[in-house]
Amino acid sequence: MDYTESQIKYMKRALDLAEKARGFTQPNPLVGAVIVKDGEIVGEGYHHRAGEAHAEINAISEAKSKAMGATMYVTLEPCAHYGKTPPCANAVVRAGIKEIFIALEDPNPKVNGKGITILEEAGINVHTGLLRDEAIRQNRVFLTNQIKKRAFIALKSAQSIDGRIGPADGRPLKITGDASHYRAHLLRRDYGAVLCGVNTLIKDDPSLNIRYNISHPENSPVRIVIDPHLRLPLSGKIWHSSAAPVLIYTLGNVSSALKKRIESRGGHIVSLPDKDGIIDPLRIAVDLLERNICSVLIEGGAATLTAFFNADLWDEYHCFIAPKFIGANGITVYRKSMENDDDAVVLNAEQSVEICEDDIRIIYKNRQGVELCLPESSKKKALSGKSDAIHLVRR
Ligand SMILES: NC(=O)c1ccc[n+]([C@@H]2O[C@H](COP(=O)([O-])OP(=O)(O)OC[C@H]3O[C@@H](n4cnc5c(N)ncnc54)[C@H](OP(=O)(O)O)[C@@H]3O)[C@@H](O)[C@H]2O)c1
Numbered sequence: 429m430d431y432t433e434s435q436i437k438y439m440k441r442a443l444d445l446a447e448k449a450r451g452f453t454q455p456n457p458l459v460g461a462v463i464v465k466d467g468e469i470v471g472e473g474y475h476h477r478a479g480e481a482h483a484e485i486n487a488i489s490e491a492k493s494k495a496m497g498a499t500m501y502v503t504l505e506p507c508a509h510y511g512k513t514p515p516c517a518n519a520v521v522r523a524g525i526k527e528i529f530i531a532l533e534d535p536n537p538k539v540n541g542k543g544i545t546i547l548e549e550a551g552i553n554v555h556t557g558l559l560r561d562e563a564i565r566q567n568r569v570f571l572t573n574q575i576k577k578r579a580f581i582a583l584k585s586a587q588s589i590d591g592r593i594g595p596a597d598g599r600p601l602k603i604t605g606d607a608s609h610y611r612a613h614l615l616r617r618d619y620g621a622v623l624c625g626v627n628t629l630i631k632d633d634p635s636l637n638i639r640y641n642i643s644h645p646e647n648s649p650v651r652i653v654i655d656p657h658l659r660l661p662l663s664g665k666i667w668h669s670s671a672a673p674v675l676i677y678t679l680g681n682v683s684s685a686l687k688k689r690i691e692s693r694g695g696h697i698v699s700l701p702d703k704d705g706i707i708d709p710l711r712i713a714v715d716l717l718e719r720n721i722c723s724v725l726i727e728g729g730a731a732t733l734t735a736f737f738n739a740d741l742w743d744e745y746h747c748f749i750a751p752k753f754i755g756a757n758g759i760t761v762y763r764k765s766m767e768n769d770d771d772a773v774v775l776n777a778e779q780s781v782e783i784c785e786d787d788i789r790i791i792y793k794n795r796q797g798v799e800l801c802l803p804e805s806s807k808k809k810a811l812s813g814k815s816d817a818i819h820l821v822r823r
Contacts, residue, residue, distance in 0.1 A: 431558050438462050438469070438501040439531055439559045443566060445474040445483070446503050451647045452477040454620060454722045457504055457534075457570035461487040463525070465498035482507065484516040488523045496524035503563050505534040505556075508542035517546035527553040531563035535574045535802065564799060569723045571798040572743055579716035580723040582619065582744040583733055584612065585761045589751055592758030593730060598631045601754075607785040608748045610640060612727075615746060617643050619725040621675070621716065625732035626655035635665040636727075637672070648672035650721055654732060656707055658686060658697075667693045677707055677715075709739045734763040737773060745775065745792040748784065 439462075446460030453459075453475055461483040463471035471494065473486025481489075484506050488495050506516035506528075520528065528547060533556060534540060547554050564571065569580040586604040587593045595601050604612075616622050622636045636651040648671040653660055656679040666674055674695040679702050687697055698715060700707050716724055726736060736742050747761075766772055777792035 429555060429557070434467070435501070435529060435558060438464055439503070439529060440562075441469070441472070442483075442501045442503050443531070443559065443562055445472055446566060449474055449476050451617065451644070454478065454569075455573060455720055457567045459483040459502065459504045461500060461502040463487050463491040463495055463498050463500050465491075465494050470494040470498060479512045482513055482516045484520055485513070488519060491523070497526050498524075499527040499529070500525045501529045501558070503531045503559075504567065505530050505532065505539055505541075506543040506547065507534065507536075507539050508546055509538040511538075515543070515546070517543040520547060521550040521552065525552060528555070529558045530554065530556045531559050532556075532567070533802075535571060564802065568743065568798065571802070573717055573722050575798045575801045577717065578710065578713035579620070579721055581713055581736065581742045582615075582723070582725045582746060583736055583742045584615065584725055584727050584746040584748070585733060586612070586748045586750070587761050588754040588758065589749055590753045590755070590758070591760055591762075592754035593728060593761050594631075594759045595754060596757040596759065598627070598759070600632045603752070603754075604748045604750045604787045605785050608750070608787045608789065611782075611784055611789060612746075612748070613638050613640050613642060616649055616725055617647065619649050619723045620721040621650040621652050621724040623652035623654065623724050623726045623732070625729050626653055626657075626659050627731065628727070628729040629653050629655070629660050629664060629666065631729075633664045633666075634727075635669055637669050645671070649725070650675055652677065652724065654707060654712070656680075658682060658690075662689060662693060667695075670694060675719075677712055679707060706735060709736050709741045713741060728761075730759050730761055730763045733761060737762060738764070740794075740796070743794050743797055745777070745790075745794075747790045747792065748787055749790070750787045 442460035442462045446458040449458055456475060456478045459482060460474040462469055471487040471491025473483045473490060475483045484502055500520060506520055508515050508517050544554055572580040585593055588603060616638050624634060637648060650672050651666055652675045654677045658678055676695055676697050678697055678699050680699060682697055682699060690697055700711050726732060775792050776795045778795060779790050779792045782789040
């Protein structure tokens with residue numbers, strides 16, 4: 429279907445409204461809605477936070493009787509089930525909407541086409557797919573949670589141009605510049621949790637919090653450490669701030685005395701089973717979602733990133749590259765050695781590039797992403813392969 433400029437404009441507005449609630453709706457999606465009558469917007473709304481009214485209801489409340497005979501633009505299929513709020517599809521019918529544009533079908537099994545069926549059976553003219561790719565991108569965390577039944581995983585590294593994330597002796601070294609550092613904190617704001625391996629906690633003593641005054645206190649990401657043998661120090665900066673809980677993934681049994689000491693500092697220990705000597709990254713990703721932690725930013729070090737790359741368990745990789753050489757004995761971002769030509773790890777990814785003053789950030793997106801599980805039109809685009817252009821963004 430070809431869409432008019434105004435139809436695109438209204439759906440863009442609905443996407444912008446949805447975006448206002450980023451960080452507040454988990455485990456729910458971001459959703460925005462606009463109601464248009466005689467070329468004028470008569471109602472707008474978005475889903476503000478989980479448990480509160482959905483976007484369509486807020487837009488209908490604003491439009492009141494003007495919704496009768498109007499057109500609605502909504503970024504996700506209206507729900508068809510009783511959750512914390514009644515079904516939106518029925519409310520849309522009752523409001524007298526005569527035509528509706530839906531950017532994306534909702535893969536939640538409780539909805540999954542049922543909302544569209546309610547609308548069509550009531551005689552509403554339904555169109556799906558307007559700005560679908562933008563809607564997929566906006567709700568990539570929700571879609572991954574629904575379809576892959578695990579937390580959305582983003583990896584991040586700050587490395588030299590020769591691929592080193594630190595000097596050989598492991599002493600902390602500021603690799604990237606201030607612009608990248610600021611970007612990295614903005615990035616943390618988008619995730620339910622920030623994670624590192626225990627060696628990073630020991631060597632770098634990170635706080636794993638958000639600085640620069642850019643976060644809402646309610647939204648501080650949970651701090652997570654993978655520490656199979658509980659080697660983490662109980663005196664580091666991670667314990668200084670009470671901004672968010674600290675979760676420690678470990679292997680096997682933990683002595684009750686140590687558990688008590690960790691818990692008295694605000695830590696929670698989660699024991700997972702051993703798989704080939706490590707904690708299976710997939711178990712971590714599934715466990716996070718079960719705890720309502722819908723997304724995680726994994727910031728290293730090398731062993732931790734390597735475990736997630738090897739499991740192909742990543743949705744996005746944010747690679748910050750500084751214009752410096754650290755040298756051959758530095759720590760490489762990917763730890764495994766290549767023995768045969770076929771061993772090279774090739775990221776099956778699309779990428780975009782951003783300039784951060786002297787550094788560059790490459791954002792890789794895993795091509796085995798949720799797009800492949802969505803309806804045909806999105807699937808074709810996701811499979812289109814290597815021809816994707818590199819988008820260069822200067823800031
Ligand atoms: N530039 C950057 O972006 C960046 C970011 C972070 C860190 N770093 C640097 O990286 C260095 C640390 O890297 P690293 O590779 O030594 O350590 P790391 O990844 O921080 O921690 C590795 C350790 O964490 C545990 N671990 C991680 N994943 C596991 C899994 N799936 N299952 C079981 N255990 C797991 C293991 O602990 P056990 O040994 O107890 O089994 C492992 O040895 C530091 O020098 C730090 O400065 C750089």
